[in-house]
Amino acid sequence: MNYKIRAARKKTAKILSLLCMCKVQIPPSPLLKLFKMYFPFSFFLFSELERDGFCQNPFFECLVAEVSDEHRSKDGHTVVGYGLYYYTYSTWKGRSVYLEDLYVMPEFRGNGIGKGLMCKVAKVKCVRLQLAVLDWNSPARDFYAAKGAQDLTDSEGWHFIRFDGLSLDNLVKDAPKD
Numbered sequence: 001m002n003y004k005i006r007a008a009r010k011k012t013a014k015i016l017s018l019l020c021m022c023k024v025q026i027p028p029s030p031l032l033k034l035f036k037m038y039f040p041f042s043f044f045l046f047s048e049l050e051r052d053g054f055c056q057n058p059f060f061e062c063l064v065a066e067v068s069d070e071h072r073s074k075d076g077h078t079v080v081g082y083g084l085y086y087y088t089y090s091t092w093k094g095r096s097v098y099l100e101d102l103y104v105m106p107e108f109r110g111n112g113i114g115k116g117l118m119c120k121v122a123k124v125k126c127v128r129l130q131l132a133v134l135d136w137n138s139p140a141r142d143f144y145a146a147k148g149a150q151d152l153t154d155s156e157g158w159h160f161i162r163f164d165g166l167s168l169d170n171l172v173k174d175a176p177k178d
C-alpha cells in the first residue's frame, strides 16, 4: 500500500488526538473497558496537543503516515498512523530520542507503516532511540524485538519511575527558593 510519512501539522492535531486515544489499548480488565466506552475521545488532549506540539518551542515532534484518498480508512481518515517523539540526553552516550507513541490503525497494520514511521524517527541525529512498552503488549514487544531492540528491563534491570499528581506537587512545593 502506498503511503507517505510527513511531519504533523497544526491542522492534523485533531486526528492526532483521536489516534492518541485509539492507541489506548485495553488490557483484559472489565473496568478499563468500561472507561474506554465512556471516554472514547478527549477534547482536553486535543487542546494540549495543539498547544504543546505546534508552538514556537514544541515539547514534542510528530510524524504521521498518510494514505491516498482512495485508501482512506473506513471512518474517512487519510492519516492512519503516527510516531510521536522528543529528545532526551544520555550522559553516557549523548543525543537520544524517546519514542513516546507509535501507532497504526488496525486496518492498516502489516503494510510496513509502523516500521516506516519508526525508521524515519531513527533518522533524526541521535545515538539511541528508546521507548517503553507495557508488559502485556506482546505484539508490540515482539515487533520491537524483531527489529533488533533490546529489552533493558531484562538485560539491565531498569525500573521506570514516575512522579505525578501529589508526589509531583510535593516536589514543587519543596523546591528551594531562587
Ligand SMILES: CC(C)(COP(=O)(O)OP(=O)(O)OC[C@H]1O[C@@H](n2cnc3c(N)ncnc32)[C@H](O)[C@@H]1OP(=O)(O)O)[C@@H](O)C(=O)NCCC(=O)NCCS
Pocket (backbone or CB within 6 Å): 023, 102, 103, 104, 105, 108, 109, 110, 111, 112, 113, 114, 115, 116, 131, 132, 133, 134, 137, 138, 139, 140, 142, 143, 146
Ligand atoms: C506495533 C505497530 C506500530 C506495528 O505497526 P505495523 O504497521 O503493523 O507493522 P509493520 O507492518 O510496519 O511491520 C514491519 C515489520 O515488523 C514485523 N512485525 C509486525 N508486527 C510484529 C509482531 N507482532 N511480531 C513480530 N514481528 C512483527 C513485520 O513482520 C515486518 O517485518 P519485515 O520488516 O521483516 O517485513 C502496530 O501493530 C500498532 O499500532 N500496534 C498498536 C499500538 C502499539 O502497541 N504501539 C506500540 C506501543 S509502545
